Amino acid sequence: MKKFSFETVTLVLLTISGYAVAQNVQARYDASCGYLANKIHCFGGATSIEVKKSDTSMITLDILNLSQSTADELKTKWTYVTTDTRGADVRPRDGPQSVLLPDGETMIISGGFTPGNNKLNSQAISFNAKSMSWAEYGNYNEVPYGVRQIYHAPSTYVPDHGIAFYGGLETNYNKSFSIPGVNVTAYQDDKSDIRNFGYLSLTFLDIRNPSNPWSVYPSQKNTPTYLGRYQTSVFDAKSNRIFYFGGKYQDPPSLIVIYYTFKNSVTFDMTKGEWGSQDFNGVGPTTRTGHSTTLIGPDKRDILVYGGHSEANNFLPNLDYCFTLNLDSYQWTQQSLQGPDNPILIRTQHSAVPVNNDTVFIVFGKDPINVPTLSLLILNVSDTSRITLLNSFVDPNVPAVDPTTKLPYSENHTLSKEAIIGVGVGSALGGIIISFLIFFLIKKRKIKRDAVGQNEEPSDMEVDWDKIETKYVPAPTKPFGYTTEASENNSTMIDRSTMLFQGTAQTNNKLQRPNVFDGDWLTDTSDIRLLQKPDGRIT
Structure with a gap:
């Protein structure tokens, strides 16, 4: 009978585990993804377009240990992981805001759509990839109307302030909500439970202050008249400004949707307010x-x-899916990617995950025929003026392996036929095999120890089990400058008097709309009326 070494058994365990769970990961879109603790993590996302319902699963792609794998190989290597909710309400939510913190371990998820007047108990939650656990923070609460549940709002991390939110949509709303001089009902679709405005002013979530994490930037000048949704945003540290891209808005009582163009961008100057x-x-x-x-x-x-999609035809024109914008020259550059295997380049509602400053993974999303996809793209962004498509990912942190180097286990310890068959067994049987092998190793260690004495370890195992047990116990960690302690209060009160949608409209910047037939109107942000300081109007 062939003797199993520790290395062989470990290989069997990893192979069985990876096989059993990786095959079950479904294609999805609108997932919350990021590169945390050397792995790509994705939370939630919807797997069906017929009835959009996001799940609560956390899946990971271990690109560090899968270095040199092709994009086609990587798409099958996603694995489900178990997380500790620690009492947080981690329920399904569609279209939440998600942002990574600079510690490289923490992802903040805020808001989201939940149907059926079923408001989230924990709207603002954080996931720590090192401890694999969740924490909850106070909900966004506006006096006197209570908790507001907002989704599809642009969000970005701003140093020393937290995560900046603006605009978006609202669900499970209070119908008594009012704004002086504004017909709020014109913004509401009560049948779908959607109100077409979210955050009325630039609002921050800062988990460094867990007892009172929400705040509004004071004294905002020239507040935009229109509130966008489905926008994205980035913070430029050099100019200290937030830039907003894409998306759309409405100008009630008109029901016509107006799209923001990319000829310019709405901005917020953090220095000048x-x-x-x-x-x-x-x-x-x-x-x-x-x-x-x-x-x-x-x-x-x-x-x-x-990526992205146009409402008119639900897909983008050819070669209209990848652009770069330089923040010094403000110059657009259209990119053309070439792939040997004809990958799906055009997609929408995907996630872009930057890794190591020179690589961006495009994961999940919907393809041009509106079907969720598992395929992923690996973009080389080391030359930002010329983005290229990579066939495989090579992590620079992983040392190159000489193909002539022998593996750390002997040829006599190759897998038997029985072990190979075990690899193909489903997750239930795989769990039994794993339990048996672990028991076998522990039992063998005990017998050997009894034979050679308590002060010596059996030489053929070459494993210090005490060190292993210590090494892999997840120690409680706190990101630099942050805490994952949950707030004692379930919500934070925001006084409506701090909302700065008040002011006198500039009469020389009225919106000019071209006449179109399909009802989708375009506007430059320079044409949007900007307000001076407060008198409470958004019309």
Whole structure:
């Protein structure tokens, strides 16, 4: 009978485990994804387009240990992981805001749509990839109307302030909500339980202050008249401004949807506390929603805009799916990717995950025929003026392996036929095999120890089990500058008097709309009426 070494048994365990769970991961879209603790993590997302319902699963892609794998191989290597909710209400939610913190371990998820007047108990939650656990924070609460559940709002991390939110949509809303001089009911679709405005002012969630994490930026000048949704945003540290891209809005009582163009961007200057706009050069993306915007390059001076869809035809024109914008010259550059295997390049409602400053993974989303996809793309962004498509991912942190180097186990310890058959067994049988093998190793160790004495370890195992047990116990960790302690209060009160949708409209910047036939109107942000300080109007 062939003797199993520890290395062989470990290989069997990993193979069985990976096989059993990786095959069950479904294609999805609108997932919350990020690169945390050297793995790509994705939470939730919807797997069906017939009835959009996101799940609560957390899945991971271990790209560090899968270095040199092709994109086609990686798409089958997703695995489900178990997390500790620690009492947080981690229920399904569609379209939540999700942002990574700079500690490289924490993802914040806020809001989301829940049907049937079933409001989330924990709207603001965080996931820590090192401890594999969740924490909850106070809900966004506006006096006197209570908790507001907002989703599809642009969000971005701003140092020393937290995560900046603006606009979006609202569900499970209080119908007594009012704004002086505004017909709020014109913004509501009570049948669908959707109100077409979210955060009325630039609002921050800062988990460094868990007892009172919500705040509003004071004294905002020139607040935009219209509240966008389905926008994306990035923060430029050099100019200290937030840039907003894409999306759409409405101007009630009209029901016509107006799209923001990419000729310019709505901006917020964190130094001046002032809203404005920035014009761009060159030919940029066409109007869209469902796109991603990602800061790329070691100095973060370029933005990658990828994918999205047009409401008119639900897919983008050819070669209209990848652009870069330089934040010094404000120049658009259209990118053309070439792939040997004809990958699905055009997609929407995907996630863009930057890794190591020179690589961006495009994961999940819907393809041009509106079907969720498992395929992923690996983009080389080391030259931000010329994005290229990679066939495989090679992690620079993994040392190259000499193919002539012998494996750390002997040829006499290759897998038997029985072990190979075990690899193909389902997850239930795999669990039995894993339990048996672990019991076998522990039992063998005990017998050997009894034979050679308590002060010596059996030489053929070459394993220090005490060190292993210590090494792999997840120690409680706290991100630098952050805490994952949950707030004692379930919500934070925001006084409506701090909302700065008040002011006198500038009469020389009235919105000019072209006449169109399909009802989808375009506007430059320079044409949007900007308000001076407060008198409570958003019309």
